[in-house]
Amino acid sequence: MHSSRARLLAAPRALVAQSFPSTASVRWQSTAAAPQSSTKTKPKSAPETSPSFVKNIFCGRLVTDQILPYPNVLTEEQTENLNMLIDPTEKFFQECNDAARNDELERVDEKTMQGLREQGAFGLQVPTELGGVGCNNTMYARLVEIVGAHDLGVGITLGAHQSIGFKGILIAGNKEQKEKYLPKVASGEHMAAFALTEPSSGSDANSIRSRAVPSDDGSHWILNGSKIWISNGGIAEVFTVFAQTPVKDERTGEMVDKVTAFIVERSFGGVTNGAPEKKMGIKASNTTEVYFDNVKIPAENVLGEVGKGFKIAMEILNNGRFGMAAAMSGTMRSSISKAVEFAANRNQFGRKIHEFGAIQEKLARMAMLQYVTESLAFMISSNMDSGSKEYHLEAAISKVFGSEAAWWVTDEAIQVMGGMGFMKESGLERVVRDLRIFRIFEGTNDILRLFVALTGLQYAGGHLRAIQTAIKNPTANLGVILDEGSKRAIRAMGLSHSGPLPDVFLSLKDQALDVAKTVEEFGSACESLLIKYGNNVVDQQFQLNRIANAAIDLYCCAAVLSRATRSLELDLPSAQHEKKLATVWVNEACSRARYHIKGSRSGSTKSDFDAMTSISNDLIENGGLVAGRALGF
Incomplete structure (x- = not known):
């Protein structure tokens, strides 16, 4: 299952790299791969700056560089190349692939696999000089959308192979590693897999126990351990494996364990796998346990640096997450078409x-x-293709939103079709089974919500600390203090400091203003949480979930307003339809966001949270339901 049902981060506390404003001066050390700022080094007193729309709304600010105008980075040549790929891919999945048969076989039919090799589907983002198709992220997303519309089991086979399986080699491998491995994985001669999750390590991916130690002469590493729920685990020849390794601590000089990434070949010996897992959905995807017994890994097969593997794992997952939203978009197109026809x-x-x-x-x-x-x-794929390094929160949101939206849409398609939708013949029962896993793997949606909330609050905390520092030296920082003071005074009077989301089409100005006002209210709520809880905000998961839900809705509002604006400006045939989609979405999403904002700071809601904690504890202590039967016996 892309290596796990929940392969994202270390425990939530490790998501936050710096302290929040608090009477306590505790600092958290991050073990998660924090998004890198694209700005130059600044004095310690200066807050981090970022072009990320999502990060900045946690400060109540609108930074629209990455959302307006709606980005499109494809050159004429790339557009032409993509158009040449779309029709054959569509035709292949319509005429050559049989999703129902793959589901029944519980594997991808070999004719389909061979056809995918001939299509170049196993190396879409590998450079052409290394045998791949050479797609950028946007081209890749468009092709993944087609796969998602037809067969999610095949989609997982392809995604586990290239979106994460050998993605580490593509983004962190050296020249020799790329030249050795990429041609064969791009051709499909060798399948790849991503091996991170273990029985004791799901969402807390930093707690893995597989271990590799260097040989006495330093020529190789000896790996022992096991991994579970590995997509392509039984068919892969090349694995990206993460294991604990001994590393000297630069501060203390002592040897400590840190995660290192390795490129492991099955041919090294000692690599075996269990039988394919029996699953609810994506049955065509091969999912197995993988075992490593005294596997000798050449020293040159360390991926990146020794002890830096956890960061590589997170970068691989962050880099590939946008593709899931593209696949879900395709799935929804297919489900909606069936419902509309019916x-x-x-x-x-x-x-x-x-x-x-x-x-x-x-x-x-x-x-x-x-x-x-x-x-x-x-939007995210284009930002990535433009060279942005600030897309982690946006990509996480796209995964959460897309996986939940596709589940709801397909369920409703079944409802529209009634009994016919429930029958196997419609194909929707298979799709809904396949979809259920998408809310679990690539980082569970629950953990990703915490990731969004805590990373955003960390960013806002840095700005709040900068204001606190400025107040200590008012003469030197008078402009900052007066500007901040005016904002707070305006908010205290119940007025808005912000104008509408800029550069949005005039006929959507009311929605643009609603988004701006809600962002300002959201930033105020985040500040209140930081001041109230300080470092302990990491433990307020009831509130964090509400904050994350509001952030998700606000980013979605910005994305649809941007896209609808482009369509209206270009006077596309669908422009007026898109305007209606955007209008209704923003009207409802801003209302939801304000509801979640209120829930994050309301005293009565906090009382409900406490009651739910108590109810949960009662269930755990009782080993199940506490309330007696309605009939009393």
Whole structure:
């Protein structure tokens, strides 16, 4: 399952690298790979700056460099190359791949595998000089969208191979490693897998126990351990493996264990796997345990630096996460098409069912969720292709939103189709089984929400500390103090300091203003949480979930307003339809965000949180439900 049902980070506390404003002066040391700032080194008193839209809303600010105008970085040549790939890929999945058969076989049919090799599907992002197709992230996302529309089992096989399996070699490998491994994995001659998760290490990926020690002569490493839920685990020849290794601590001089990444070949010997796992969905994807018994890994197969493997693991996951949103966008397109076709032709009570308001609302909401997800996927891929290093929170949001949206949309498609949707013949029962895993792997949505909230609060905390520092020397920092004071005074009077989200099409100005006002309110709520809880905010997961949900809605609002603005400016045929999608989405999403903001700071809501903690504790102590049966026996 892309190596795990929850392969993201260390425990939530390790998500935050710096202290928040507090009466205590505790500092947290991060073991997670923190997003790198694209700015130059600044004095310690200066706060970090970032072009990330999501990071900045935690400070109540609108920074729109990466969202407006809606980005599109494809050159004419890349657009032409992509168009040449789209039709053959569509045709292959429509005519050559049989998703139902793959599901029944519980493996991808060999004819399909060979066809994918011939299509170049196993090396989409590998440079052409190394045998790949040479796609950038945006081109890759568009092709992944097609796969997601047709067969998620095949999608996982391809994604586990290239999105994470050999992605480490692509982004962190040296010249020799790339030249040795990329041609064969790009051709599909060798399959790849990402081996991180272990029985005791799921969401807390830094707690792995597999261990590699250097040989006496330093020529190789000896690896022992095991991994679970490894996608392609039974068919891979090349593995990106993460293991604890002895490293000298630069501060103390003592030897400590730190994670190192290795490129491991099955041919090294000592690499075996268990039988394929029996799963609810994505049955065509090969998922197994993988065992390493005294595997001798050449010293030159260390990926990156010794002791720096955890950062590489996080970068691989962060780098590939946008692709999931693209796949989910494709899945929703397919599910919606089936629901629309059925609703347009099904007669009940003397009318087509699409004429009934209940069905109309379902179809409209399905379309909105697909539009948002697609907007996120290609905004992020374009940002990455533009060279941005600040996309981690946005990519995490796209994964959370897309996986939950696709689940809801496909479930509603089944509902629209009624009994027909429930039947195997429609194909939707397989899709809904396949979709369930997407909220779990590539970082569970629960952990990703904490990642978004805590990383954003960390950023806001740095800015709040800078203000506190400025107050200590008011003469030298008078401008900063007066500016901040005016903002707070305006907020205290219940007024907004912000104008509308800039550069949005005029007919969407009300929605642009609503987003701006909600962002300001969101920043104020984040500041209140930091001041109230300080470092202990990491333990306030009820509040953090609400903060994350508000951040997700606000970023989605910005993405759809940006995309709809582009369509309106270009007067595209679908522009007015997109305007309606954006209008309804933003109106409702801002209301939801304000609801979550209120929930993060309300005293009565805090009382409910305490009650839920107590209810949960009662269940654990009782070993199950506490309330007696309704009949008393």
